Amino acid sequence: MYDNNNIFAKIIDGKIPCKKIYEDDDTLFFEDINPVSKVHILGIPKVKCVDFSDFVTNYSQDVVSNFFQKVDEVIVKLGIRESGYRIISNSGVDGGQEVPHFHIHILGGETIGAKIR
Numbered sequence: 001m002y003d004n005n006n007i008f009a010k011i012i013d014g015k016i017p018c019k020k021i022y023e024d025d026d027t028l029f030f031e032d033i034n035p036v037s038k039v040h041i042l043g044i045p046k047v048k049c050v051d052f053s054d055f056v057t058n059y060s061q062d063v064v065s066n067f068f069q070k071v072d073e074v075i076v077k078l079g080i081r082e083s084g085y086r087i088i089s090n091s092g093v094d095g096g097q098e099v100p101h102f103h104i105h106i107l108g109g110e111t112i113g114a115k116i117r
């Protein structure tokens, strides 16, 4: 069940500010407020989905494909495609998910090593 009051829903609605990296009608990418690496960006689709499984199960292939294409475009824009990066999506209790709106962490700008988010 999607929580309309989650913090990323408020960011999409402009009720809470964010440091925007890229935005279009369907996606938003912004800096994580508590970065764990030199580059730490969050990417979200502007649909009401709780986590990865919800997203890929309940939205069309076009919507899903477009989102992941934008993730790659942002990786290029961030200048970390050649140096490397890590993308992570936490889900549920065991995944340590804090915000119940599907999001991708993009980590890079340095060697990530064993550091996980």
Ligand code: AMP
Pocket: 007, 016, 018, 031, 032, 033, 034, 035, 042, 089, 090, 096, 097, 098, 099, 100, 117
């Ligand atoms: P997760 O544990 O995968 O749900 O990660 C949620 C992420 O959201 C954490 O890395 C937080 O630092 C980040 N976060 C929480 N609130 C904000 C906010 N207002 N702006 C940017 N990032 C946020």
